[in-house]
Amino acid sequence: MGRPPCCDKANVKKGLWTPEEDAKILAYVSNHGVGNWTQVPKKAGLNRCGKSCRLRWTNYLRPDLKHEEFTEQEEQLIIQYHAAIGSRWSLIAKHLPGRTDNDVKNYWNTKLKKKLAKMGIDPVTHKPISKILSDYESISCLSNNHQMRSLDQNLTNSFSQCRISPTDNPETQFQDVTSFNHYVLEEISPSSSSSSTTSISNGQTSSHLLVSGAAYSWGHKSSVDPLLNTDITEEEHNYQGFLATDFQPQIQENSSQFQTIGVNHTSSKVTDDKLEMADCKVAAKNSVRSSCYDYEPSSVNSFVMALFDRDSQIQLDFPAFDDILDY
DNA sequence: AATAGGTACAACCGCATGTAG
DNA sequence: CCTACATGCGGTTGTACCTAT
Structure with a gap:
């Protein structure tokens, strides 16, 4: 046998x-x-x-492997991908030509974790350490307090919310959708509670969504936290500036992997059936979730909320990772 | 020069999943 | 359908090298 x-x-x-x-x-x-x-x-x-x-x-x-130092650009990509999907090293490495998952993992553990810590950023949550500490203090004050019940309620709400992308009109992000089957998400704005419609093609590749998602989550210089829609700390602003400074995702015209990364996010067909399935699944799930949006972030539970919030955002942006985050 | 501590990275380990027999 | 191995992955360990004392 x-x-x-x-x-x-x-x-x-x-x-x-x-x-x-x-x-x-x-x-x-x-x-x-x-x-x-x-x-x-x-x-x-x-x-x-x-x-x-x-x-x-x-x-x-392998002859296609690079053995030289990581470049500034690779470094920033790793940080952005890690902020978006965590320690999925093989997925991250797929977007860094010539690097292996082992390379990326070692570089993260030996260099980048320390670099972020020096900047006052927690390498796990990618949030300012000062904010995490103050949140822990706040949470510890809750132990003898029935606010825990409202926290629990807020956590439940966080699972059911969808949020508008803080950047441009979604229609400019997803062009050419008419050539594919596409799905409609009803998204509710956290500030106005009004709804808008976003068309998302199920023909997006994960790599394109990854870069666009990571870029708008961390790569802009706004003074508003894109996840919580609240004012951000100085460290966080510096961190976003650090990622945004001189950062342009590498565009290799003859490389299928990076062909359309950039500002337009033009659509391209998914060849992997599993990705298409994941997109359909998330689109359907999100359209249900959006109908019961009713969440107001509070300073008391912002750390925990940020974690769940980020995962919700990832599920919207990176449908291929739905299974990973489906807890 | 000796050595203790730190760093970088190659390699291993164990687990989850896929698949041949 | 079941069993056991192949493969891929992330976490961890081992070791060579570097630096400070």
């Missing part, structure tokens, strides 16, 4: 790879191509686990 084991785990070599071992992997791949990693140790003459060989190839030996 089942397949035979890939290797004898007790007798395989572990630890750093030697140049000779690297040469064997490279020779094997150039002769046989990539894949069938369980056979690689035997055929390449290596005393390693196939899984280890695959990892060495994907993280280090």
Whole structure:
């Protein structure tokens, strides 16, 4: 029953790879191509686990990998993606040509976390640390107080809200939607409680939505928090300025991955059926949620609200991640 | 020169999911 | 349909190198 084991785990070599071992992997791949990693140790003459060989190839030996320092632009992209989707390193790495998930993860853990902390920004929530601390103080004051019930009510409300993009007219963001099936979201403005209609094509690719979403969440210089619609702190303003300064998503005309990233967010077809399914699902769910919008942010629970709020925003902006955030 | 502490990053581990048999 | 392995992923560890004392 089942397949035979890939290797004898007790007798395989572990630890750093030697140049000779690297040469064997490279020779094997150039002769046989990539894949069938369980056979690689035997055929390449290596005393390693196939899984280890695959990892060495994907993280280090692949010819398309960059081995130089991360650029300022890559750094800002990582921060923006992390703010939007958290530590989904493989997803983030897909948008940084020549970088692996391991590269991005290591760079985040060794450099970027510290850099943000120095700026007074919490690397987990991407919110000012001073604000988080004051929110924790406020929350701790609630323990003997029946305000907890209203907090609970507000959390419930946060799940059911939709919010207007703080940037431009959505119609300018999603062009050419008529060529695809598209879905209509009823979105309720938090300030006016009035509704407007936004057409979102299910033909958007996740990469385009990612960049546009991250850019308008953090890349503008407004003095209003795009998530909470309240005044922001100095640290937060500086952080947004830091991300916005000289930042232009890289446009590579001949690269399908980055072809239409930019200010227009022109539509492009999704080739992955799963993405289309996710878009449909979220569109339907959001249209239901929007009907019961009734939430006013308060300073007491703004930290917790910000977390749930951000996830709601992500679900709107990045339908492909719906399953991840569907708690 | 010795060594303790910090840093960077390669590699491993364990889990979840997909799939061959 | 079930079992066990392959694959992909994120978290963690190990180790080489650097710097300060």
